[in-house]
Amino acid sequence: MSPIVKLNNVSKSFGSLHVLQGVSFDVAAGSVVAIIGRSGSGKSTALRCINGLEKINSGEITVCNHHLHHDVTRAQLRALHLDVGIVFQSYNLFPHLTVGQNIMLAPRWVRKQSKPEAREHAAEVLRKVGLAEKFDAYPEQLSGGQQQRVAIARSLAMEPKLMLFDEVTSALDPELTGEVLKVMESLARDGMTMVLVTHEMAFARGVADKIVFMHQGRVWEEGGGEMLSAPQTPELRQFVGNGL
Amino acid sequence: MLTTFQMQALLTAAVWTAGLSLIAFVLGGAVGLLIAVMRVSANRVLRGIAFTYIQIVQGTPLLVMMMLAFFGLSILGFDLAPFTAASFAMVIYSSAYFGEIWRGGILAVPKTQWEAAECLALHPVQRFWLVIIPQGLRISTPPTVGFMVQIVKNTSLASVIGVAELTYTSKLINNSTFQPFIIFSVVAVLYFCMCYPLAWWSRKLEDKLNVAHR
Amino acid sequence: MTYTFDFSFLAEYWPQLLKGLAQTAQLSLLSIIFGFLLGTLLAIGRTAQSKLLRRVCAIYVEAIRNTPLLVQMFMIYFGLASVGFKLSAEFCAVLAIVINVSSYTCEIMRAGIESVRKGQREASDCLGLTWLQSLFLVVLPPATERVYPALVSQFILIMLATSLVSQISAEELTSTAARIDSMTFRSFEIYTVVALIYIGLAFVFRLGFWALSRLVFPRLRRLGTPL
Numbered sequence A: 001m002s003p004i005v006k007l008n009n010v011s012k013s014f015g016s017l018h019v020l021q022g023v024s025f026d027v028a029a030g031s032v033v034a035i036i037g038r039s040g041s042g043k044s045t046a047l048r049c050i051n052g053l054e055k056i057n058s059g060e061i062t063v064c065n066h067h068l069h070h071d072v073t074r075a076q077l078r079a080l081h082l083d084v085g086i087v088f089q090s091y092n093l094f095p096h097l098t099v100g101q102n103i104m105l106a107p108r109w110v111r112k113q114s115k116p117e118a119r120e121h122a123a124e125v126l127r128k129v130g131l132a133e134k135f136d137a138y139p140e141q142l143s144g145g146q147q148q149r150v151a152i153a154r155s156l157a158m159e160p161k162l163m164l165f166d167e168v169t170s171a172l173d174p175e176l177t178g179e180v181l182k183v184m185e186s187l188a189r190d191g192m193t194m195v196l197v198t199h200e201m202a203f204a205r206g207v208a209d210k211i212v213f214m215h216q217g218r219v220w221e222e223g224g225g226e227m228l229s230a231p232q233t234p235e236l237r238q239f240v241g242n243g244l
Numbered sequence B: 001m002l003t004t005f006q007m008q009a010l011l012t013a014a015v016w017t018a019g020l021s022l023i024a025f026v027l028g029g030a031v032g033l034l035i036a037v038m039r040v041s042a043n044r045v046l047r048g049i050a051f052t053y054i055q056i057v058q059g060t061p062l063l064v065m066m067m068l069a070f071f072g073l074s075i076l077g078f079d080l081a082p083f084t085a086a087s088f089a090m091v092i093y094s095s096a097y098f099g100e101i102w103r104g105g106i107l108a109v110p111k112t113q114w115e116a117a118e119c120l121a122l123h124p125v126q127r128f129w130l131v132i133i134p135q136g137l138r139i140s141t142p143p144t145v146g147f148m149v150q151i152v153k154n155t156s157l158a159s160v161i162g163v164a165e166l167t168y169t170s171k172l173i174n175n176s177t178f179q180p181f182i183i184f185s186v187v188a189v190l191y192f193c194m195c196y197p198l199a200w201w202s203r204k205l206e207d208k209l210n211v212a213h214r
Numbered sequence C: 001m002t003y004t005f006d007f008s009f010l011a012e013y014w015p016q017l018l019k020g021l022a023q024t025a026q027l028s029l030l031s032i033i034f035g036f037l038l039g040t041l042l043a044i045g046r047t048a049q050s051k052l053l054r055r056v057c058a059i060y061v062e063a064i065r066n067t068p069l070l071v072q073m074f075m076i077y078f079g080l081a082s083v084g085f086k087l088s089a090e091f092c093a094v095l096a097i098v099i100n101v102s103s104y105t106c107e108i109m110r111a112g113i114e115s116v117r118k119g120q121r122e123a124s125d126c127l128g129l130t131w132l133q134s135l136f137l138v139v140l141p142p143a144t145e146r147v148y149p150a151l152v153s154q155f156i157l158i159m160l161a162t163s164l165v166s167q168i169s170a171e172e173l174t175s176t177a178a179r180i181d182s183m184t185f186r187s188f189e190i191y192t193v194v195a196l197i198y199i200g201l202a203f204v205f206r207l208g209f210w211a212l213s214r215l216v217f218p219r220l221r222r223l224g225t226p227l
């Protein structure tokens, strides 16, 4: 089976700062890939390139049969966004809308679902993240962990083929991290293809089918969960040593 | 185009506009400070009076205030001097807005400053006027300068009671030349030259204050 | 002081004052609605990608904000007439005020739009919303809610400023006052009455805008806290 995401020699710079320098890796359909690495190593940038939030300078990315290169158009990006969901570190829920409205917004305006249809669907994804009773609450009335679960539900409602998670637990208190990770774990069990940037090593090891270790804008090492126990490079060894 | 004579008339008128603005700023500022202090005073009656004053002034069009000042002063037996009436209206008008702006500034002075002031060996009244007020005014310099733009522009309303400032003079000239686009453009440019530097300065002050607070 | 106040003219002229009040209210609401729409459009231009568009909007705003409304009104009314456009005073009045309000609304709304964090826009893009959809569904509603108090203050100032249209002899409260004055010579009394009417109208407008805010911002109605 061909991979659902394929990065081929991707480079990206902000001005004179070369953040990605020839990054390549694949994501197989139905698998979970965790990107790890020190802060500033380009993890988030790589993830944001996958759904076109950052335009790449050279190389090629294929995501769900969409091809991204340096001059991708708005229309192409929109088509891509219909297939790829993303969850951000800072939730980015819409503060003026209730939880239910946040989730129904895109299905109604983009997928043109009827209101009852969107409503039913929203209730369903909300149940999936364990927040069925929060349908009419406003984001500010929820804890950080709950907000992040709503953000996941909002993405799920668009039935993406691929979900991206950008350090989704980094802004959360430790005691709220678990509930979000549990939701992600259940998504993985359901067979959702996921790419996540994370600092939760235990989670990466337990859930990811593949781990990509990035260092200085390059893929330094990649492999299965066992890679963390037997690092090949001194950089990963040091990173794992600090992290665990 | 405009004749030299008309140009001279406009420049003289501009001086009246500037003069009226200055009066509104200085005297209006003085009354405004009093209003601001009354607004934050511990005395409920004083607070109530200042509040009512502001509500009334901010609820009345300046043009109507011009009329009231003009006819009111004549009832009181004063000579019909349009400039005096206009100054009177402008002072009342600007004092209410200054009062509101500076009240905000005084209330924005950090609590720690009030406490710090208590440690100084100063009488409470001195404390208020020497420590809190200057800081409150400093905080509100950007909106204060910004409001000066409104003052300059609003002196144009003095034209309705016959003060020979810019707008009045431009209307007179227009009545004889019938070149409204030219004459009113020239006047607009004159106003712009007085207002834009103030607006620019206000923005600069604001940026500086924002940086300082970050 | 031997002056005796005489408000007896009210008995005869109150229907005219009432009519003037209605005209002022109508003029104000028209100007506010169109001024808000135009101003929001300008604010969008002011925060657009295109540098040229930003520049053009900025120049418009600065030019309007730094010249008196009265002069703008004369320019439109006498100016357009001088080149052959015979437009009604009321139309010119609304036009001038709309142009004026739009430039103030623009600056207020710009601040609101800039208060919406970049991530909001990213999130809506990633959900597949079009540029226009994210603007109207994600950016403008919270932007407007945040700056609503400033907008209301501005709208009240506009309501008061409609009195200026009496200077191009458009019909409203202040011009009605001037007409009554010319017939009764009770200048001080009539303008006192008119001032009171304006104060009342300002109060009603404040109340109306407060009620409107509860209507159009459901979050505010439910939680009562600023966004």
Ligand SMILES: Nc1ncnc2c1ncn2[C@@H]1O[C@H](COP(=O)(O)OP(=O)(O)O)[C@@H](O)[C@H]1O
Binding pocket: A014, A017, A019, A037, A038, A039, A040, A041, A042, A043, A044, A045, A046
């Ligand atoms: N929009 C941007 N503009 C300029 N520099 C950026 C931008 N986004 C990220 N960077 C820089 O790129 C580098 C990599 O960032 P990032 O991908 O967020 O790293 P990581 O996720 O591994 O911490 C950092 O040095 C960061 O400062």
